[in-house]
Amino acid sequence: MSAYTAENWPITSCMLGLDTTTRNGTPAQVAGPEFWKKQLAKIANQGFTNVELSDAWLKPALLSSGERAELVSIAAELGMKIPSVHIQRVSVIEPGKEAENLAYQHASIDAAAEMGISVYSTGLHQPFNKAQRDALWFWNGQGPIDPVGDTEVWNTAVTRIRELARHAQDLGMITSLEMYEDTYIGSSDSAVRFVEDVGTDLVGINPDVGNLVRLHREVEDWRETYAKTLPYANYWHLKNYTRDEAADHSYYATAPSTLRDGVINYREVVELAVSLGYSGILTCEHYGGDSISVCGENQRHLRGLLAETLAS
Structure with missing residues (x-):
């Protein structure tokens, strides 16, 4: 039996729809509280009471303690909590940047704990390359690929993620690894094997299956x-x-949609998740168009699905 109801289940919004700079080009990282509040208000206005902090918008590790406290305070003023942080594209096995990325992740864990965050979400995806930057949708450009069958690199990734997860655990946070194509967490079997190698008492999977169904390839x-x-x-x-897609896999076409209208039947998936005892945070994500409004619509859709599922 779930610890939550449909009304109080923690559902967060991503920050993909927020402006990353002010009108004069000042990055969000240094734009200050007035700008942060204006941006976060867009999410609060969609009815969200929780928001996921993404380091693609604001890097908590690079804020001062005072700025971190200010950000939490601003969210509270808007009626929101920040229960999770998502650290992305700083893989601990990115060639040439392993030590730097590992240190940044540790600093991010410390910063998140200081902010009272309870979920540390990360992964093994790397920064965009030229092919991804040039594509209309970045996922249609071929990105970096974790070396297949390389036991040494695999074990290095496992060891470093285990180190980060223990750090997070010591500070009262859980660690979740996001599924992402062409990484060691890029398919169901590989993701399960990876978290089992790290230790399931330390990490879990963030099953972002949307990252996979959007690919122009067989999935x-x-x-x-x-x-x-x-x-x-x-x-x-x-x-x-x-x-x-064509039956012979000669043609693929994908595009972002609402949770309701895409190829994944979330009614079916939410029912399965609840039956398996899932009781974690649900984070709404969307690329393209008015991401914030789509996330708001998706939250309302999810609460409807949860109401049906929990009543049955």
């Missing part, structure tokens, strides 16, 4: 991916895409 059926990964899930990014 694992989303039902199978969720069936294998949800038992290990402790945090969850939810987004959806339309998808069309």
Whole structure:
């Protein structure tokens, strides 16, 4: 039986729709409290009482203690909490940057703990390369690929993630690893093997299956991916895409959609998650268009699905 109701289940919004600079080009990182409040108000206005802090918008490790406290205070003024942080594209096995990225992740854990954050979400995806930057949708450009079958690199990734997860655990946080294509957490079987190697008492999976169904290639059926990964899930990014493909796999087309209208049937997936005992945060994500409004619509859709599921 879930500890939550449909009304109080913690659902957060991502920050993908927020401005990353002021009108005069000042980055969000140094723009200050007035700018931060104006941006966060857009999320609060969609009815969210929780928001995921993304270091793509604001890097908590690079803020002063006073600035971190100010950000938490601003969120509270708007009626929101910051229960989770997502640290992305700083892989601990990125060639040439392993030590730097590991140190940054440790600093991010310390900063998140200071802010009262309870979930540390990260992964093994790396910064965009030229092909990704040049594509209309970055996921249609071929990004970096974790070396397949390289036991040494795999074990290095496992060891470093275990180190980060123990640090987070010591500070009262759980660690979740986001599924992302061409990484060691890029398929259901590989993701499960990876978290088992790290230690499931230390990490769980963030089953962001939307990252996979959007790819213009043959992909694992989303039902199978969720069936294998949800038992290990402790945090969850939810987004959806339309998808069309030829039977001979000669043609693919995908595009962002609401949770309701994409190829993943979230009614089915939410029912499965609840039946498996999932009780973690649900984070609404969306790329393109008015991301903030779509996330707001997705939150309302999710609460409706939860109401039906929990009543049955």
